[in-house]
Amino acid sequence: xxxxxxxxxxxxxxxxxxxxxxxxxxxxxxxxxxxxxxxxxxxxxxxxxxxxxxxxxxxxxxxxxxxxxxxxxxxxxxxxxxxxxxxxxxxxxxxxxxxxxxxxxxxxxxxxxxxxxxxxxxxxxxxxxxxxxxxxxxxxxxxxxxxxxxxxxxxxxxxxxxxxxxxxxxxxxxxxxxxxxxxxxxxxxxxxxxxxxxxxxxx
Amino acid sequence: xxxxxxxxxxxxxxxxxxxxxxxxxxxxxxxxxxxxxxxxxxxxxxxxxxxxxxxxxxxxxxxxxxxxxxxxxxxxxxxxxxxxxxxxxxxxxxxxxxxxxxxxxxxxxxxxxxxxxxxxxxxxxxxxxxxxxxxxxxxxxxxxxxxxxxxxxxxxxxxxxxxxxxxxxxxxxxxxxxxxxxxxxxxxxxxxxxxxxxxxxxx
DNA sequence: AATTAAACCCCCCCTTTGGGGGGTAAGTAC
DNA sequence: GTACTTACCCCCCAAAGGGGGGGTTTAATT
Numbered sequence: 001x002x003x004x005x006x007x008x009x010x011x012x013x014x015x016x017x018x019x020x021x022x023x024x025x026x027x028x029x030x031x032x033x034x035x036x037x038x039x040x041x042x043x044x045x046x047x048x049x050x051x052x053x054x055x056x057x058x059x060x061x062x063x064x065x066x067x068x069x070x071x072x073x074x075x076x077x078x079x080x081x082x083x084x085x086x087x088x089x090x091x092x093x094x095x096x097x098x099x100x101x102x103x104x105x106x107x108x109x110x111x112x113x114x115x116x117x118x119x120x121x122x123x124x125x126x127x128x129x130x131x132x133x134x135x136x137x138x139x140x141x142x143x144x145x146x147x148x149x150x151x152x153x154x155x156x157x158x159x160x161x162x163x164x165x166x167x168x169x170x171x172x173x174x175x176x177x178x179x180x181x182x183x184x185x186x187x188x189x190x191x192x193x194x195x196x197x198x199x200x201x202x203x
Numbered sequence: 204x205x206x207x208x209x210x211x212x213x214x215x216x217x218x219x220x221x222x223x224x225x226x227x228x229x230x231x232x233x234x235x236x237x238x239x240x241x242x243x244x245x246x247x248x249x250x251x252x253x254x255x256x257x258x259x260x261x262x263x264x265x266x267x268x269x270x271x272x273x274x275x276x277x278x279x280x281x282x283x284x285x286x287x288x289x290x291x292x293x294x295x296x297x298x299x300x301x302x303x304x305x306x307x308x309x310x311x312x313x314x315x316x317x318x319x320x321x322x323x324x325x326x327x328x329x330x331x332x333x334x335x336x337x338x339x340x341x342x343x344x345x346x347x348x349x350x351x352x353x354x355x356x357x358x359x360x361x362x363x364x365x366x367x368x369x370x371x372x373x374x375x376x377x378x379x380x381x382x383x384x385x386x387x388x389x390x391x392x393x394x395x396x397x398x399x400x401x402x403x404x405x406x
Numbered sequence: 407a408a409t410t411a412a413a414c415c416c417c418c419c420c421t422t423t424g425g426g427g428g429g430t431a432a433g434t435a436c
Numbered sequence: 437g438t439a440c441t442t443a444c445c446c447c448c449c450a451a452a453g454g455g456g457g458g459g460t461t462t463a464a465t466t
Binding site: 347349351372373375376379382392 | 412413414415416417418423
């Protein structure tokens with residue numbers, strides 16, 4: 001029997017999930033938390049095989065929390081369960097050690113299949129995310145850490161000069177990054193750049 | 204007994220909701236749809252007292268769908284149930300005829316209280332949204348239709364000249380709107396303006 | 407009926423920033 | 437060895453944005 005812990009702030013959803021999993025016969029829910037803080041207190045005690053993790057937690061980002069969990073309990077297999085279907089989020093979760101990724105409108109059987117797969121040490125992506133990750137790479141934008149930092153500063157409204165001051169570079173270098181970001185994202189100008197950054201959760 | 208229809212693409216959530224409502228004794232679920240298209244086909248037949256409506260539907264915006272439903276079936280009381288906690292979304296839903304608004308991490312009893320209230324013709328906001336709507340109005344930004352249109356065009360990367368051409372105004376007028384938007388949203392420049400627009404769902 | 411508020415529209419001047427076009431070069435990961 | 441990241445530099449001009457100044461129409465409040 002696979003032991004599962006759930007962390008999600010949507011109480012109605014977790015209730016449904018507990019039912020679904022407990023009645024499946026393949027797994028059993030040994031704990032539910034509604035925030036990362038709650039979870040931290042109990043996780044070491046629960047020691048679940050699989051952790052169903054929402055990305056939109058109220059207190060910390062699920063992306064960061066995944067990293068934290070994997071660092072502390074490498075044996076726990078994290079299965080992301082979220083509404084986000086953006087490449088950047090999936091990619092970050094997987095990079096941070098998640099074993100699988102489900103979108104919340106997935107079918108119930110995909111949840112069970114995902115739990116089984118990650119418990120067995122395999123990776124699992126639900127159908128929608130599998131398609132997403134296999135798209136032509138031109139649509140799946142990935143930025144270097146430095147580029148993400150620049151994009152964040154640009155989105156906050158800093159000018160090239162202000163950014164240069166803040167990260168100790170020449171304004172000309174910042175300009176270079178800016179050009180590159182526009183090119184990479186295919187954005188016409190800063191407005192589109194920022195829109196894409198927020199919409200695609202690049203920052 | 205209050206009759207309730209649910210429209211939400213998160214299948215696990217709807218299952219939980221059906222249980223919750225049916226077991227409450229105050230209401231009964233007479234139909235579930237996973238998209239607006241599905242719902243349109245059945246709504247006239249179901250004729251529910253209350254429609255639990257998700258805003259993030261896969262096919263159309265819940266905001267638009269609410270308007271559509273209220274136009275066709277004014278007697279159905281729409282209760283929004285969604286993850287969005289942005290002022291602009293709540294405001295639009297209420298303007299489009301919704302009787303209540305719940306965020307998805309609300310407690311189960313708030314869902315039932317909401318159903319009871321809107322079925323009785325009252326309006327209902329869950330605690331979190333009630334607080335949100337009562338914030339000092341400086342934090343709850345509301346734009347005129349024209350301003351929203353301008354903001355949309357700016358976010359799409361059009362220059363003042365291009366916008367002027369498209370909506371048959373002088374570029375100077377566009378400039379005026381731009382200034383006003385920056386002032387109204389307290390944004391330093393276009394980058395911040397666009398970021399706020401996307402994050403606060405103003406467009 | 408008069409006032410007010412808000413949305414809506416237009417014009418001037420001026421400075422800073424953004425963005426298009428070229429480059430170069432070190433470090434490191436595959 | 438070659439591809440990627442990070443880092444830096446030049447010129448040029450169109451656009452954004454800060455500061456003024458006008459004005460109309462429409463709806464609500466007094």
